[in-house]
Amino acid sequence: xxxxxxxxxxxxxxxxxxxxTTMPRxxxxxxxxxxILLILVTGFxxxxxxxxxxxxxxxxxxxxxxxxxxxxxxxxxxxxxxxxETDLTISPPNIRAADTDRGGAALKAFQTDYTHYLTAQxxxxxxxxxxxxxxxxxxxxxxxxxFTATEAxxxxxxxxxxxxxxTPDRPVKAVPEPAKEIGYTREELRxxxxxxxGEDRTVSRYTDVIAGEGALGDFKTPSQLTPPLPFxxxxxxxxxxxxxxxxxxxxxxxxxxxxxxxxxxxLLSSPLRPSAIVLGKMLPYLVVMIAVTTILSLTTGKxxxxxxxxxxxxxxxxxxxxxxxxxxxxFKELSFISIFFSTVATSYLFFPSIFANIHVxxxxxxxxxxxxxxxxxxxxxxxxxxxxxxxxxxxxxxxxICIANFNEERLFTLHPLRDKVREYIASAISEKHPxxxxxxxxxxxxxxxxxxxxxxxxxxFNIPMPFSLVVLTFAAAFxxxxxxxxxxxxxxxxxxxxxxxxxxILASLAVMAGFLLGEKLLLFATLAQISESLFGAALFTSxxxxxxxxxxxxxxxxxxxxxxxxxxxxxxxxALVIASLVHGxxxxxxxxxxx
Amino acid sequence: xxxxHVYIITKKELGAINAEKTIILAIxxxxxxxxxxxxxxxxxxxxxxxxxLSDYSRQKYPVAYTGSPSPLEEMLQESGDFVVYKMDLGTAxxxxxxxxxxxxxxxxxxxxxxxxxxxxxxxxxxxxxQSSVVNNKLRDVFVAYEENLRDIRGDRISSDPIVVNLxxxxxxxxxxxxxYGLLIPLLIFMPAIISAALIIDMITEEFQHDTIxxxxxxxxxxxxxxxxxxxxxxxxxxxxxxxxxxLMVVNGIAVAGIVPILLHVSVASLLMILFSTFxxxxxxxxxxxxxxxxxxxxxxxxxVLSLPANPANLIVLLSIGAVGSEHWLVLxxxxxxxxxxxxxxxxxxxLVEKTALQ
Numbered sequence: 001x002x003x004x005x006x007x008x009x010x011x012x013x014x015x016x017x018x019x020x021t022t023m024p025r026x027x028x029x030x031x032x033x034x035x036i037l038l039i040l041v042t043g044f045x046x047x048x049x050x051x052x053x054x055x056x057x058x059x060x061x062x063x064x065x066x067x068x069x070x071x072x073x074x075x076x077x078x079x080x081x082x083x084x085e086t087d088l089t090i091s092p093p094n095i096r097a098a099d100t101d102r103g104g105a106a107l108k109a110f111q112t113d114y115t116h117y118l119t120a121q122x123x124x125x126x127x128x129x130x131x132x133x134x135x136x137x138x139x140x141x142x143x144x145x146x147f148t149a150t151e152a153x154x155x156x157x158x159x160x161x162x163x164x165x166x167t168p169d170r171p172v173k174a175v176p177e178p179a180k181e182i183g184y185t186r187e188e189l190r191x192x193x194x195x196x197x198g199e200d201r202t203v204s205r206y207t208d209v210i211a212g213e214g215a216l217g218d219f220k221t222p223s224q225l226t227p228p229l230p231f232x233x234x235x236x237x238x239x240x241x242x243x244x245x246x247x248x249x250x251x252x253x254x255x256x257x258x259x260x261x262x263x264x265x266x267l268l269s270s271p272l273r274p275s276a277i278v279l280g281k282m283l284p285y286l287v288v289m290i291a292v293t294t295i296l297s298l299t300t301g302k303x304x305x306x307x308x309x310x311x312x313x314x315x316x317x318x319x320x321x322x323x324x325x326x327x328x329x330x331f332k333e334l335s336f337i338s339i340f341f342s343t344v345a346t347s348y349l350f351f352p353s354i355f356a357n358i359h360v361x362x363x364x365x366x367x368x369x370x371x372x373x374x375x376x377x378x379x380x381x382x383x384x385x386x387x388x389x390x391x392x393x394x395x396x397x398x399x400x401i402c403i404a405n406f407n408e409e410r411l412f413t414l415h416p417l418r419d420k421v422r423e424y425i426a427s428a429i430s431e432k433h434p435x436x437x438x439x440x441x442x443x444x445x446x447x448x449x450x451x452x453x454x455x456x457x458x459x460x461f462n463i464p465m466p467f468s469l470v471v472l473t474f475a476a477a478f479x480x481x482x483x484x485x486x487x488x489x490x491x492x493x494x495x496x497x498x499x500x501x502x503x504x505i506l507a508s509l510a511v512m513a514g515f516l517l518g519e520k521l522l523l524f525a526t527l528a529q530i531s532e533s534l535f536g537a538a539l540f541t542s543x544x545x546x547x548x549x550x551x552x553x554x555x556x557x558x559x560x561x562x563x564x565x566x567x568x569x570x571x572x573x574x575a576l577v578i579a580s581l582v583h584g585x586x587x588x589x590x591x592x593x594x595x
Numbered sequence: 596x597x598x599x600h601v602y603i604i605t606k607k608e609l610g611a612i613n614a615e616k617t618i619i620l621a622i623x624x625x626x627x628x629x630x631x632x633x634x635x636x637x638x639x640x641x642x643x644x645x646x647x648l649s650d651y652s653r654q655k656y657p658v659a660y661t662g663s664p665s666p667l668e669e670m671l672q673e674s675g676d677f678v679v680y681k682m683d684l685g686t687a688x689x690x691x692x693x694x695x696x697x698x699x700x701x702x703x704x705x706x707x708x709x710x711x712x713x714x715x716x717x718x719x720x721x722x723x724x725q726s727s728v729v730n731n732k733l734r735d736v737f738v739a740y741e742e743n744l745r746d747i748r749g750d751r752i753s754s755d756p757i758v759v760n761l762x763x764x765x766x767x768x769x770x771x772x773x774x775y776g777l778l779i780p781l782l783i784f785m786p787a788i789i790s791a792a793l794i795i796d797m798i799t800e801e802f803q804h805d806t807i808x809x810x811x812x813x814x815x816x817x818x819x820x821x822x823x824x825x826x827x828x829x830x831x832x833x834x835x836x837x838x839x840x841x842l843m844v845v846n847g848i849a850v851a852g853i854v855p856i857l858l859h860v861s862v863a864s865l866l867m868i869l870f871s872t873f874x875x876x877x878x879x880x881x882x883x884x885x886x887x888x889x890x891x892x893x894x895x896x897x898x899v900l901s902l903p904a905n906p907a908n909l910i911v912l913l914s915i916g917a918v919g920s921e922h923w924l925v926l927x928x929x930x931x932x933x934x935x936x937x938x939x940x941x942x943x944x945x946l947v948e949k950t951a952l953q
C-alpha cells in the first residue's frame with residue numbers, strides 16, 4: 001500500500017517537473033495577459049451589451065415620446081414619421097405591423113418593450129395598490145401521488161368531470177384560511193418590483209418573462225407568476241466547469257504525449273504499476289482542479305458544499321480525459337473528441353439545472369445543488385447521492401477500463417476509434433468465462449446507459465408532448481439494446497466461431513441477467529425521484545413484474561445476436577434498430593396502458 | 596511559391612480529415628450545439644409560454660375555487676382552459692395533493708375598490724411540469740383580473756402612460772428571432788472556429804512527430820506546406836456554411852443575401868485560421884498553442900460581439916434582408932486586414948523556416 005502511494009507521488013513529481021520544463025517560458029505570462037484582457041473585455045461588453053441582434057427591425061413613430069418606448073431596445077431602428085415603409089408603424093393608440101414574418105416578430109418585440117414601459121410607469125405610482133391591485137401568494141403542496149398507480153397501467157390523466165366535484169381518497173385535512181392582509185409595506189413591495197426591472201433582457205426577451213425573481217419570494221404580482229429563470233446557472237457553468245475542462249485538457253495531452261513516438265515505453269518498462277502511472281500523472285491536475293474550485297467557491301461562501309458537489313464531476317472529467325488521451329489517433333481526433341465530449345458533458349450538467357426551481361429532473365445535475373446552496377434552499381444527503389451517483393460510478397468504471405488497458409499494445413497501436421472502443425471492451429472478456437464477463441459488462445454499462453438516457457430526456461423535453469414520449473421511448477430502447485449487445489459484438493468480431501446457437505442463447509441470458517440486476521440496483525439506489533414523472537415511466541417501464549422485463553431483455557439481446565450470427569457482423573446497426581423497435585413498442589404499450 | 600505543391604498538400608490534408616472521420620464529429624458537434632441552443636431558447640419558450648404548448652393540448656385543467664365569491668370565478672370558467680369547482684379549502688388542498696386537481700385558488704373578501712390589494716392564495720404542486728403549465732394559464736386570467744381591478748381603482752392612478760392597442764393575437768413567435776438572430780450566426784461561425792483549431796493540430800503534429808524534416812526534404816517548401824494546410828482548413832468552412840444554409844432553406848426558413856453571407860464568413864474564418872497558424876508556428880507544441888488560442892478566441896469573440904456592426908450582426912441583418920450597403924465597407928476593411936495578415940504570415944513562415952529548421 002505504502003509503496004503504491006510512493007509510486008504515485010514519484011510519477012506526480014515527474015509530471016510536474018516535465019510540464020514545468022517543456023512548456024515554453026512565455027505561456028504563463030501570455031495566458032495571464034489574456035485573462036486580464038478577458039476581464040476587461042467582459043467589463044466592456046457589460047457596458048455596451050452584445051450587439052448581435054441590433055437593427056433587426058425598423059419602426060416609424062409619430063412622436064418622440066412614442067419613440068422613447070423602444071429607443072432603449074437596440075433591435076429597433078426608430079424613424080420619426082409614419083409615412084415610410086417600416087416593420088412597425090406606431091401612432092398611439094394604433095399600431096400596424098408589416099404583413100411579413102419580420103413584421104410579426106417586430107410586433108412581438110414591441111409587446112415586450114411596451115410591457116416593460118408600463119411596468120416602469122406603474123412601479124413609480126404613489127398609490128401602489130391601485131397600480132398593483134392583485135397579489136398572488138404561492139403556497140406549495142407536496143404531491144402524495146403514488147407512482148405505482150401509473151405503473152399498474154392506469155391512465156395518467158383523464159378529462160375532468162365538470163359536474164361532480166373531485167373527492168379526495170384520504171381524509172380531508174384542515175387547512176387554515178390564509179390571512180387577507182398582505183404582510184408587507186408598500187415600500188417593501190415597491191423595492192421588490194423596481195429591483196426586478198433591471199433583469200437582463202437579452203436572455204429574458206425570449207421567454208416572455210416580464211419580471212424575474214422578486215425579492216419577496218413566493219409573493220408575486222400576476223405577471224410575475226411565471227417561474228423565474230435561474231440566470232445564475234449560466235454564470236455557474238462558466239465559472240465552475242470551464243476551468244475543469246481546461247485542466248483536463250492538459251491531462252489528456254500529457255497522456256497523448258506519452259504515446260507520441262512511443263515515449264512512454266520507458267515508463268511502462270519500469271517496475272511501476274499502470275495504476276500508479278495513471279493516477280500519478282493525474283494527481284497534479286486533480287490538485288489544480290480542486291484548488292481552482294476552492295478559490296472560485298470562496299465567492300459563494302459555500303466552499304465545502306461546492307467542493308463536495310464538484311469533486312465527482314472532476315473525477316469524471318479526468319477519467320474521460322484519460323480515455324480520450326489513450327484512444328485518439330492524432331491531434332485532430334483528440335481535439336474533436338474532447339470538444340465533443342466536453343460539449344455533451346457540459347450540457348448534461350447545464351440543461352437540467354435550468355429547471356432548478358421548476359422540476360425535479362433538475363436534480364440529475366450536481367450544479368443544481370450548487371444553485372440550491374447559493375439560494376439557501378435545503379437539500380438532503382439523498383439528493384446529493386442522487387445527483388452525483390452516476391458521476392462517481394462512471395468515473396470509477398472508466399478509470400478501471402483505462403488502467404486495465406494501459407499497456408504497450410493499446411497505447412502504441414493506432415486503430416480507428418470504433419475499433420479501439422471494441423478492443424477495450426473485448427479486453428474485459430475472459431476466454432474462460434465469457435458469459436460471466438458479458439454479465440459484468442452489461443452490469444457496468446448501466447450507469448452510462450442511464451446518463452445517455454437522462455441526456456435524451458432533457459434534450460427531448462422541448463418537443464411537444466405525445467411526440468417526445470414516442471421518440472424518447474424508442475431512443476431509450478436503442479441505447480439499451482446497444483449497451484446490451486456491445487459485449488457480444490466484440491466477441492463476434494474477435495472470435496466469430498464463438499457464436500453457436502447454444503452460446504447465443506446463453507449470452508442473451510447472461511446479458512439479460514446483468515441488465516436487469518443493474519437496473520434494479522440503480523433504481524433502488526437513486527431513481528425513486530425521476531421515476532415519479534411520466535417521463536420516468538418511459539425510461540423505466542420494464543421494471544414492473546419480473547418475468548416480463550426479463551423476457552424483454554432476453555428478446556432484445558437475442559434478436560441482435562442472432563441477426564449478427566445469421567447475416568454477419570455488418571448487419572449490426574440494422575439488428576440494433578430491429579431490436580430497439582421491438583423493445584420500444586413493448587415500452588410504449590405499457591406506458592399508454594394498452595394502445 | 597509553387598501552387599501545385601500547395602494544392603498537393605491541401606489534398607493530402609483533406610484526405611486525412613476524410614479518413615479519420617473527424618469531419619463527421621465536427622458536424623455532429625455543430626448539430627449538438629444547435630440542439631443545445633434550440634433547447635435553451637425554444638424549449639424554454641415552450642416551458643414558459645403556455646400558448647406554445649396549448650396548440651397540442653386543448654386539455655382542460657381542474658381547479659378549485661375557494662373563499663369569497665368574486666368576478667374571478669367567472670373569468671376562470673370563461674377562459675376555456677379550466678374546469679372550475681366550488682369547494683371548501685381543506686377538501687380542495689387534499690384533492691390537490693392527490694393530483695385530482697391542478698390548482699386551488701383562495702380568494703379573500705377584500706372589496707374591489709378597497710385601499711388594500713386583493714391577496715389571492717394559489718396552492719400548487721412544487722417542482723412539477725404540469726403545475727408550471729397550469730400556473731402559466733392561470734397567470735393570464737389573473738392578469739386580466741388585475742386589469743379589471745386596476746380600472747376600478749383607476750382614479751387613484753396618477754401617471755398617464757401612452758396607450759397602444761396591441762392586437763389580441765400576435766402572429767409569429769420568438770422562433771423568428773431565435774433562428775435569425777442566434778442560430779444562423781452560430782451555425783455559420785462554428786465551422787470557422789473548428790477549422791482554426793484544426794490548423795493548430797495539423798501544424799503542431801508535424802513538429803511533435805518530427806515529420807516536418809521529412810516533409811520539407813521533398814520538393815515542397817515549408818511555406819508551401821503551411822499554405823496547403825491553411826487552404827485545406829479554409830475550404831471546408833464555406834462548404835459547411837452552405838450546407839447549413841441549405842438545410843435551413845429546406846426547412847422553410849428563407850435566408851436572404853446568401854452570397855454576401857458567404858463572403859463575410861470566408862473572410863472572417865480565414866482571418867481566424869491565419870491567427871491560429873501564427874500561434875501554432877510560434878509554439879510548435881499542441882498543449883500551449885491550443886491553450887493560448889482557445890483563451891484568445893473567447894476574448895476576441897466577446898470583444899467583437901460588443902462592437903456595433905460586427906460581422907455576426909451583419910450576418911443576422913443579411914439573412915433577414917435588412918442591411919444597408921454599409922456591410923460592404925466592413926467587408927472591405929476586413930479584407931484589407933486579411934491581406935496584411937497573409938503577407939505577414941508569409942514572412943513569418945520564411946522566418947521560421949530559416950531560424951528553426953536549419
